[in-house]
Amino acid sequence: MLETRIRRPSLLDRITTPQQAAALIKDGMIIGMSGFTRAGDAKAVPIAMAERAKTDPFKITLITGASLGHDIDRMLTEAHVLSRRIPFQSDATLRAAINRGEVMFVDQHLSETVEHLRSNQLGPIDYAVIEAAAITEDGGIVPSTSIGNSASFAILAKKIIVEINLSQPAELEGLHDIYIPTKRPSRVPIPVVACDSRVGFPYVPIDPEKIAAIVVTDVKDSFSTVEPADVDTKAIASHLIHFLEQEVEKGRLDLTLQPLQAGIGTIANSVLTGLSDGPFHHLRMYSEVLQDSTFDLFDAGKLTFASGSSITLSAACAERVFGQFDKYKEKLVLRPQEISNHPEVIRRLGVIGINTALEVDIYGNVNSTHVNGTHMMNGIGGSGDFARNAYLSIFVTKSVAKGGKLSSVVPMVPHVDHTEHDVDIIVTENGLADLRELAPRERAGQIIANCAHPDFRDRLADYFQRASVRGGQTPHLLEEAFSWHERSRQTGTMRLG
Amino acid sequence: MLETRIRRPSLLDRITTPQQAAALIKDGMIIGMSGFTRAGDAKAVPIAMAERAKTDPFKITLITGASLGHDIDRMLTEAHVLSRRIPFQSDATLRAAINRGEVMFVDQHLSETVEHLRSNQLGPIDYAVIEAAAITEDGGIVPSTSIGNSASFAILAKKIIVEINLSQPAELEGLHDIYIPTKRPSRVPIPVVACDSRVGFPYVPIDPEKIAAIVVTDVKDSFSTVEPADVDTKAIASHLIHFLEQEVEKGRLDLTLQPLQAGIGTIANSVLTGLSDGPFHHLRMYSEVLQDSTFDLFDAGKLTFASGSSITLSAACAERVFGQFDKYKEKLVLRPQEISNHPEVIRRLGVIGINTALEVDIYGNVNSTHVNGTHMMNGIGGSGDFARNAYLSIFVTKSVAKGGKLSSVVPMVPHVDHTEHDVDIIVTENGLADLRELAPRERAGQIIANCAHPDFRDRLADYFQRASVRGGQTPHLLEEAFSWHERSRQTGTMRLG
The missing domain is CATH 3.40.1080.10 (Glutaconate Coenzyme A-transferase)
Structure with a gap:
C-alpha cells in the first residue's frame, strides 16, 4: 500500500x-x-x-x-x-x-x-x-x-x-x-x-x-460546519435569482451566467445552492473553496465544471462525494490559490463573485473582518481578490445579527475591507441594491430602502438626511457616524431605548 | 495640410x-x-x-x-x-x-x-x-x-x-x-x-x-500646473532612494528597479524626478500619466522607456519635448487606460507604484479623495489599480497640510480608498515606514515614529496606546477616532488649544 x-x-x-x-x-x-x-x-x-x-x-x-x-x-x-x-x-x-x-x-x-x-x-x-x-x-x-x-x-x-x-x-x-x-x-x-x-x-x-x-x-479532513439554508438565506438567494433573471432579460448575461465564485461560509454557500432554483444551466465555477453547494449544483445537473483551490465539505457531503469521486473528478480542478484568486484570471473570465459581509454602510463600503471595527474575526481571505476584479461583485448578509440587536447596515463601517468602488450589488433577506454606476448619495437611497431591516431603516434614512444637509460626495456626521457601534460596545445592542 | x-x-x-x-x-x-x-x-x-x-x-x-x-x-x-x-x-x-x-x-x-x-x-x-x-x-x-x-x-x-x-x-x-x-x-x-x-x-x-x-x-493642451520640488518633496525622494538602495543591497531589486508608476500631481512627480539622484539606471515606466518627471529622467539618461496613457506637461517641458519629439518618440508608447492600468499587466510586470495620499491613518489605511471624509477632491483615479496590484505600493504625502494645521497622519481616516492590505510603504518628509508583513499594531509603531510630524506624534502615540488597552487586531477608540477631523471641521485646525 x-x-x-x-x-x-x-x-x-x-x-x-x-x-x-x-x-x-x-x-x-x-x-x-x-x-x-x-x-x-x-x-x-x-x-x-x-x-x-x-x-x-x-x-x-x-x-x-x-x-x-x-x-x-x-x-x-x-x-x-x-x-x-x-x-x-x-x-x-x-x-x-x-x-x-x-x-x-x-x-x-x-x-x-x-x-x-x-x-x-x-x-x-x-x-x-x-x-x-x-x-x-x-x-x-x-x-x-x-x-x-x-x-x-x-x-x-x-x-x-x-x-x-x-x-x-x-x-x-x-x-x-x-x-x-x-x-x-x-x-x-x-x-x-x-x-x-x-x-x-x-x-x-x-x-x-x-x-x-x-x-x-490516516486522519480525515475536519468537516465543514456549514449550516443549512434558512428562511433568510433562501430569501437572499431568491432576490439574487430575480436580479440575475433580469440581467438575462436585458441581454447582459445568458442563462449560463458567468463563472461563479462563492466565499467560505454558510450564507454564500446557501445562496449558491439556491441558484439551482433558477432557470440557469451549464453553470461554471471559478472559486477558491468548493463547498457543499458545488456538489449540490452538480447533482442538480446545473453545473458543468468547478475550479477551486480546496474541497471543504460537511460530513454527509464528503461521504457522498468521496464515495464516488470518479463521478465528479473530470469536472473538477484544484489550483494554487495564487491562480484561483489571481486578479488576471478573475478579470479575464468575468467572474460573478458572491462574498459575505459582516456589515455594510449606507454607501456600500464593506466590513468583512473586524467586529466593532477593532476585533478580528477571520480575515479578508480571497474576498478582495474577487470583489475588485469581478464582473459583478455581490455581497450578501442578513440585515441583522445577534437576534436583531445589531443592524448589518450601518451609517459608516468602522473598518473598511472593500470600498464602494468594489461593491456592485448588496443583498439581504429584505431585498437587493443594485449600486452600479450610482453616486454615493444614490447608493444610500438604494441600500437603506432595499437592504436595511425595517427596524433600523428610519434611523438610517434620518442619519443620511441630516448628513446630506452638511454636503459632500459622501455625506457623514463624523461625530455620530460610529454612535451605533459605540452603543453596541457598551450595551450589546444598536437599538435605542 | x-x-x-x-x-x-x-x-x-x-x-x-x-x-x-x-x-x-x-x-x-x-x-x-x-x-x-x-x-x-x-x-x-x-x-x-x-x-x-x-x-x-x-x-x-x-x-x-x-x-x-x-x-x-x-x-x-x-x-x-x-x-x-x-x-x-x-x-x-x-x-x-x-x-x-x-x-x-x-x-x-x-x-x-x-x-x-x-x-x-x-x-x-x-x-x-x-x-x-x-x-x-x-x-x-x-x-x-x-x-x-x-x-x-x-x-x-x-x-x-x-x-x-x-x-x-x-x-x-x-x-x-x-x-x-x-x-x-x-x-x-x-x-x-x-x-x-x-x-x-x-x-x-x-x-x-x-x-x-x-x-x-488649433488649440494646445492645457499645461500642467505641477509645482517645482521643495524641501519636503526632496526629503521624501531622499528617503525613498535610501529605501530602494537598501532593497538592492538585500538582493530584492537590482539597480534598474522594477517598472515605475507615479500618480498625477506635484508630490509624486517631484519624487520621481528625485530618483535621478540615486544610483539607479536603465529605469522603465509603466504608468498612466507621463509628467515632466518622465522627461527629466530621460534627459538625465536614467530612463530607457515609458508607457502611459497620456502626456501632461508644464509649458516649459512641453516646449522642450514637442519641439524635438523624435528624440523621445521611440522610447514612448501610449495605451488605452484600461491597459495602462490593467491589474493583469501591473501584477505581471511587478510595478513600483508611487501615489499621493491625502491622509493616512496609524494603521496604513489611505484616504486619497475625501476632505474630512465627506467632500470630494478629485477621485480615486488609477491609484487603486496600481496600489492593489503593484510589486511595491508606495504612498507619499507631506506630514502636515494647511500650514501645519492639519496632520496627514491621523488616528483613523474618515474615508478609505486603499486599505492597509494595499499599502506597503508610506513616506513623508520625516521618514519612511516599511509596513510589509507587519500586523496593524506593528504598522502603527512604524507610521507614528517615522512618518508623523513631530508636533502630532505624541498625540498619535497616546491614542494608539489608549486604544490598545481596549484590545483588538486594529485598536481604536471609536468615540474619539474622528475627533481630530471634527476639530478641523469646526475650527480649521487639528491642533489643540
Whole structure:
C-alpha cells in the first residue's frame, strides 16, 4: 500500500514519526504549512509541535493557505508556538490571542502571499509541512484536498516535511493543476482562459533531496460546519435569482451566467445552492473553496465544471462525494490559490463573485473582518481578490445579527475591507441594491430602502438626511457616524431605548 | 495640410463648425469624451455645448478618460449640462457642484469604466467626442496626447464627432498602441509582457460611417500646473532612494528597479524626478500619466522607456519635448487606460507604484479623495489599480497640510480608498515606514515614529496606546477616532488649544 503512495523507493527510509519530524522545527523559523479552509492541512506534525512546545518552548512564523482544521491553530496557540500568523485563520482561540496582541496576524489577500515569498519580501521558508496524497516516481508531491500555497511553499522552502495521508482518496491524483507564474522580468501571461483550462502539472515538481522527513497519517479532513439554508438565506438567494433573471432579460448575461465564485461560509454557500432554483444551466465555477453547494449544483445537473483551490465539505457531503469521486473528478480542478484568486484570471473570465459581509454602510463600503471595527474575526481571505476584479461583485448578509440587536447596515463601517468602488450589488433577506454606476448619495437611497431591516431603516434614512444637509460626495456626521457601534460596545445592542 | 490630417477624402465633407457638431448632442444622452489628465481633450465641441445650453438647456452623462483641461468641466457645470460625471475630475467648480449633490459623480477605478461599457452595465454611448491628430486612409482615428478611454468610446458609440487638432504634432502618429481585450467568454491574455510591448494598432479602427462630424481646431493642451520640488518633496525622494538602495543591497531589486508608476500631481512627480539622484539606471515606466518627471529622467539618461496613457506637461517641458519629439518618440508608447492600468499587466510586470495620499491613518489605511471624509477632491483615479496590484505600493504625502494645521497622519481616516492590505510603504518628509508583513499594531509603531510630524506624534502615540488597552487586531477608540477631523471641521485646525 505505502509503495503506491510513495512511489520513489529511495524516499521510503525518510519515513519517521511526527515527533521526530516536529523536532526539526527550531525557534524562530518560518514554516509554510498546507491547509486551505480546513482541507488538506498537515495533521500530525503540527500537533506534535504543540506537544513538544509544552516542555521545549519555541516560537515560529506560521504561513498557511488559509484556515486549518483539527484545532491545530488552537493547539499551537495554547502552546504559545505562534509569534506571527499569515494570511488567514478562523480559530476562536487564536482569534482571541490575536485580539489580545499576543500573536501578530498579517491579514492578507490570499492571492498575494506567495508573491511576497517569491520576491523575498517574506521568508525564506525554513520548512514546508505539506499533506500529500502521494509522492511520484520523480519525487513530485501530489497534494490532497487543497493546494492553497503548498506548491510554492514546497518549491521555495529549504526543506520539506511531507505527511502522506492514507485516508485521502488515491483518486485525488490527477485533480490538481500546478502552475507557477514565471519569474519577473520575463513573466508571461497565465494561460488559464476558462474554468476548465489545464496549464500545469498534476503534482508539485521539487528536488526530492529537499524532503527531510515523511510522516504517514490516516486522519480525515475536519468537516465543514456549514449550516443549512434558512428562511433568510433562501430569501437572499431568491432576490439574487430575480436580479440575475433580469440581467438575462436585458441581454447582459445568458442563462449560463458567468463563472461563479462563492466565499467560505454558510450564507454564500446557501445562496449558491439556491441558484439551482433558477432557470440557469451549464453553470461554471471559478472559486477558491468548493463547498457543499458545488456538489449540490452538480447533482442538480446545473453545473458543468468547478475550479477551486480546496474541497471543504460537511460530513454527509464528503461521504457522498468521496464515495464516488470518479463521478465528479473530470469536472473538477484544484489550483494554487495564487491562480484561483489571481486578479488576471478573475478579470479575464468575468467572474460573478458572491462574498459575505459582516456589515455594510449606507454607501456600500464593506466590513468583512473586524467586529466593532477593532476585533478580528477571520480575515479578508480571497474576498478582495474577487470583489475588485469581478464582473459583478455581490455581497450578501442578513440585515441583522445577534437576534436583531445589531443592524448589518450601518451609517459608516468602522473598518473598511472593500470600498464602494468594489461593491456592485448588496443583498439581504429584505431585498437587493443594485449600486452600479450610482453616486454615493444614490447608493444610500438604494441600500437603506432595499437592504436595511425595517427596524433600523428610519434611523438610517434620518442619519443620511441630516448628513446630506452638511454636503459632500459622501455625506457623514463624523461625530455620530460610529454612535451605533459605540452603543453596541457598551450595551450589546444598536437599538435605542 | 488638412488632407494629411484627414487622409480619407470622403470624410472631408463632414467638416463642420463646433456649434453644428454640438447641436447633435441631445438632452439625456450619454457622451464619451477624450481627455486624460488635461491631455488630448476635445476642445471646441464641449465649449460649444456649454454655450448652447445657456439658451437651449439640456443635460447629459459625461464620461471621460480622466480630468479635462481648458476649464471644460467648469463651463459645462456652469451651464448645468452635467447630470452625471464618470470616472474622474479635478475642476474646482465641478467639485463644488458634486459636493452640493447637484452632479452625480461616479468615482471609478480608471481601468474599469470601459469594462462596464463593454458589458452594457453602463451606456450605450450616444456620441463619442474625440480629439485626434489625424484620420487615416481607412478612417482610423489617430489620438493625440492621450488615449484614455477614447478607443472604446469610439468603438462602442453609436456616432462619433472627431476634433482634428492641428496644434498637436503630426509626429504623434505611431506613438499609440491600441489594444482592446477580446470579448468574454473567449477573452485571451493581454499580450503586454514588458513596458515596451507593442501589441495593437497605431490608430483606433472604426467604421468611418459612424463619423457624424469633424471639427478642426488649433488649440494646445492645457499645461500642467505641477509645482517645482521643495524641501519636503526632496526629503521624501531622499528617503525613498535610501529605501530602494537598501532593497538592492538585500538582493530584492537590482539597480534598474522594477517598472515605475507615479500618480498625477506635484508630490509624486517631484519624487520621481528625485530618483535621478540615486544610483539607479536603465529605469522603465509603466504608468498612466507621463509628467515632466518622465522627461527629466530621460534627459538625465536614467530612463530607457515609458508607457502611459497620456502626456501632461508644464509649458516649459512641453516646449522642450514637442519641439524635438523624435528624440523621445521611440522610447514612448501610449495605451488605452484600461491597459495602462490593467491589474493583469501591473501584477505581471511587478510595478513600483508611487501615489499621493491625502491622509493616512496609524494603521496604513489611505484616504486619497475625501476632505474630512465627506467632500470630494478629485477621485480615486488609477491609484487603486496600481496600489492593489503593484510589486511595491508606495504612498507619499507631506506630514502636515494647511500650514501645519492639519496632520496627514491621523488616528483613523474618515474615508478609505486603499486599505492597509494595499499599502506597503508610506513616506513623508520625516521618514519612511516599511509596513510589509507587519500586523496593524506593528504598522502603527512604524507610521507614528517615522512618518508623523513631530508636533502630532505624541498625540498619535497616546491614542494608539489608549486604544490598545481596549484590545483588538486594529485598536481604536471609536468615540474619539474622528475627533481630530471634527476639530478641523469646526475650527480649521487639528491642533489643540
